[in-house]
Amino acid sequence: MTLQATPLNAAHRAAGARMVDFGGWDMPVNYGSQIEEHHAVRNDCGMFDVSHMCVVDLQGANARAFLRALVANNVDKLQIPGKALYSCMLNADGFVIDDLIIYFFSENWFRLVVNAGTAEKDIAWIAAQNDKTGSGLVITQRRSGPGALALIAVQGPNARAKVWQVLPQTRAASEALQPFNAVVVAGTPFGEVMLARTGYTGEDGFELAFPAAQAEALWNALLAAGVKPAGLGARDTLRLEAGMNLYGQDMDETVNPLDAGLAWTIDLVSERDFTGKAALLAKGQQAQFLGLILREKGGVLRAHQKVATAHGQGEITSGTFSPTMQQAIALARLPLGVAVGDTVQVEIRDKQLAATVVKLPFVRHGKVLVS
Structure with a gap:
């Protein structure tokens, strides 16, 4: 290929x-x-x-109304030209098609930036919704x-x-x-x-x-x-280190965004309906998204490693050795009962190594925020 x-x-x-x-x-x-x-x-x-990554321009008189139904965050927060909004685009089952940034430039022009590997799928989904709703938007991909x-x-x-x-x-x-x-x-x-x-x-x-x-x-x-x-x-x-999700690793079309630490990007409060809202309300949050710092030597934290907690099993979604902290760190999906400060056990090559649960992010603006 x-x-x-x-x-x-x-x-x-x-x-x-x-x-x-x-x-x-x-x-x-x-x-x-x-x-x-x-x-x-x-x-x-x-x-x-x-x-x-792919810039997608949405142009037309119905752009705002279209995006109200397309994405989980509320585009009505975008009132000042240039303002940006991070959101997920969900399917009817409430799973994540992609996470993206929406820029508002005028009532007739919103700009999306979508992930590289999902761009074709995203544009096809957006086009299908445009046809289904009769919104009449012009959808322009700006990658080629x-x-x-x-x-x-x-x-x-x-x-x-x-x-x-x-x-x-x-x-x-x-x-x-x-x-x-x-x-x-x-x-x-x-x-x-x-x-x-x-x-x-x-x-x-x-x-x-x-x-x-x-x-x-x-x-x-x-x-x-x-x-x-x-x-x-x-x-x-x-x-x-900044505690930011990566599509395809920390969330995808099999993951409830509420379980991926993305509740802050989802507006379930307003009366506005959007694709996937009913499914999210029915399921609710079943796990939480937190950080881990490895406390024992003998391994590096990696995706898919199992995490044993007093409340059941969790899983690491992304892990690495932090150059800023000089420690092994990870993002993990953990049972709801787990609390910040708890010690959990990560399975690394048939060993159980202790890790501390911390609130994300680990590092922001050059400063380490956890210990």
Whole structure:
């Protein structure tokens, strides 16, 4: 099978990146030292090619009404242009088709950013709902074709300053931008740029969407400004420290989002109906999503390891060795009776090793929040 490539593929290879198959995409896992890339984002500034993710523009007079029924979070929270909302898109059984970010630019234009591996499935689902409801929306994917956009995430305490150094034309419009807001700026040397104060690392920064034809030029300009390239390896350890879910690992079409720590993204309070709401109300929450810190030597926490608790068995969904904390950490789905501070036993290669249950996240804005 031929792997799909982002517009930055040649730049990654020229930089000596170690490339891997990531859900059918040829992506950099690191550029030498995953640990150095991780620390660069926590302490200074790093950048990720996230062009494999897919921007989907929804345009039309019925866009808001359509999204009210499509996603579990309430798009009526989006009243100010540029405001963003994180949500799950559920099937009728209340399971997660995908998690995504919705940006509101006008009543006729909402922008979604969906995951790489689910993009085709997502667009087909959205199109089917558009037809079913007669909403008449124009659905445009921006990952390929004439209007293709590249996506670069610049993350870290110095990320915004570095972006302004490379894109001074954007500073006035984005300096006062609050987290989870975006602005579109025209007239830069790299074309029209959307700057979103969002990310997947637990650090500040921007996610940039701009014409794919300018991808290498902007990447190289950021490189020249001292922004360190970072690959999928560092992206995973950073997001795990930040307690952020990964689709396909921490939740998918077999998982109730209430059991995946995503209740905060689901509006069950308002009278608004949405696909999957009835199923969620019928099932309720059956497990909880918490962090684990391994307390004994002899192993690393990994996905699918079983967790024995006084209230029954749980399971790790994502695990790693934390470069910031220098400890093995994990995200886990645990029985409802388990409490923060409890000691549980993780099954690692036929051994039972003690771990402490902690509240997520582990790390945010460079600070360790658990012990």
